[in-house]
Amino acid sequence: MPTSTKHRARLGDLLVARGVITEEQLAAALDSQQRLQQQRLIGEILVDQGYATKEQVLSAVAEACGVPFARLTPQLMDAAARPAIPEAFIQKHGVLPLFKVRDVLTVAMAEPSNLFLVDEIAHAAGLSVQIVAATSDNIYQMIEYAFAESREEAEAREGAADPAAGEVLLSDDYDTVYGAWSPERVAGLLVREAVRSRASAIHIEPDEKVLRIRFCIDGVLHVVMRPPARLAPGLTGAFDEMMGFSNHPSSGHEMHRSARLLVQGRAVQLHMAGLTGAFGPRVVVRLVRDDEAQKPLEKLGFDFEVLARLRELLAPMRGLVLVAGPRAAGATTTLYSTLNALDPIRLNICTYESTINFNLPGVSQFSPATCGTADAGAALDRLLTQQPDVLALDCGLTGAVAAAAVEAARDGCLVLAHVRAADAAEAIARFSAFAPPECGAADGPAAVFRAVLAQRLVRTICPNCRASHEPPAALRRRIAEVFAPVEEYVKGRGCANCGRTGLVGRIGLFELVPADADLADLVRRGADAGDLRAAIRASGHPSLWVDGINKVRAGITSLDEVVAVLAGCPGDVLSAASETAAARRTS
DSSP states (O other), rough: HHHHHHHHHHHHHHHHHSSSSSSHHHHHHHHHHHTTTTOOOOOOOOOOOHHOOOHHHHHHHHHHHHBBOOOOOGOOGOOOOOOOOOOHHHHHTOOOOEEEEEEEEEEEEEEEOHHHHHHHHHHHHHHHHEEEOHHHHHHHHHHHHHHHHHHHHHHHHOOOEEEEEEESSSSSSSHHHHHTTTHHHHHHHHHHHHTTTTTTEEEEEOOSSSSSEEEEEEEEEEEEOOOOOHHHHHHHHHHHHHOOTTSSSSSSSEEEEEEEETTTTTTEEEEEEEEETTTEEEEEEEEHHHHHOOGGGTTTTOOOOHHHHHHHHHHTOOOEEEOOOSSTSHHHHHHHHHTTTTTTSSSEEEEEEESSSSSOOOOOOEHHHHTTTTTTHHHHHHHHHHHSSSEEEESSSOOOHHHHHHHHTTTTTTEEEEESSSHHHHHHHHHHSSOOOTTTTGGGGGGTTEEEEEEEEEEEEEETTTEEEEOOOHHHHHHHHHOOOOEEEEEOOOOOOGTSSSSEEEEEEEEEOOHHHHHHHHHHOOOHHHHHHHHHHHTTOOOOOHHHHHHTTTSOOOHHHHHHTTTTTTTTHHHHHHHOOOOOOOO
């Protein structure tokens, strides 16, 4: 009895401290419990008397027990974890397995203080158990959803062969398989399938009669579903609700939404952007997975010597480093990986991003939305008052942005700035055009440049279907003349593992150009990209093409892929082959 009283008092104190109830309401509930000699928990009495909701009480109980409280949604459940506990046990005890990480199963239950039930769950699953508190109504709602969904999906795929991880598993016959599904269930299925198939984005494109849905996998778009056009408004609304904007539906013009979800046991950040076209909102939902956004620099594809040189250039922690590449070239990932390699305890690390793609632990991240202004100059003026040691700029390049970068670098800050450019020379020329010599000091950007890192992304050869092949003789001769012979060319034949493409995953091609006196002098004199490029090549710094052919030589990627990705890139010595490969890539 004393233990029970202590627990009740603690729960009541927590609810009072949270402002859920008043001292008078707690006293009245305790008085009612003692006067009527009820064998009921104080939380139940507070709910009955209307002083608190079930969620408020359970959230406080969870805090007292040292476990998290959650409002369960379909996105928090990983179907792969469901078989860990028998369905009969789940239904009987009102518990729900959410996801499994290694040998730890996370389970939702309404009684986090019931240690006997926790032991039973661990025994039934044969795993260590981590508890999340949720209301019983919420748990049973999700149990019903989960098992109804698994039965319908099993029926939809009955008789189909077991899939490989690289294949997209969505039926072409929308009306027969998914016709009775609600838009919310279709949206959930698309997100789960996108995560499973490693897609980086879902494209929802309405036409007059058909809604075309495509996944972007390794930079290439694949049509995965063609439902009737009438689904478009409902599906857009379902994604709005998934993002937590159910009370603020899309206006039909321009929209931006973000949410962090747990999908199949993986933390995923979703960014939704839409723009109204002739037949309704065209929506892109980008998916940023933790494992992709937090890659160490060593796993981006750097040559060992290039990575060592980059670390040397970053070590003084001052000056301006440009990270260059066109859209979707992986520059944001490189910026994030660089920041992850720094010490957030010792350093004041800040970013200014057009959109915050991923939340970086220990890093202060800012965007137009968080700063309350679209004026980058005004936002950066405020940001610099925070005295950052490291500043990463992943936003559109303007005169104000370039001026802030030079100013911060001259003040001793390490500035990493993303510039949309084809190669290192073009990045320097573009940045210098926005930051003329009078910017910051007499020498302008020339005085603070430390290096430029240009990059592209190429797909890597599938390890399950790789095989030797022979490119056309004329192309082989040209490669040998310019880059030295390649002993063996390799490509993927195509299999279930890679979605029949022969390629799976992507890796970077890099061009690193350290600043030197000659380069600084050219910048000071306002040299154009051509002159800068000639000086860079004369200094012996390898181009993107050299890194690409070296990766072909190592059997990492195929010659067709390098030629297609670098088509039109400055220094292209295979122009005819580039045009052919680029056409083949987009066909």
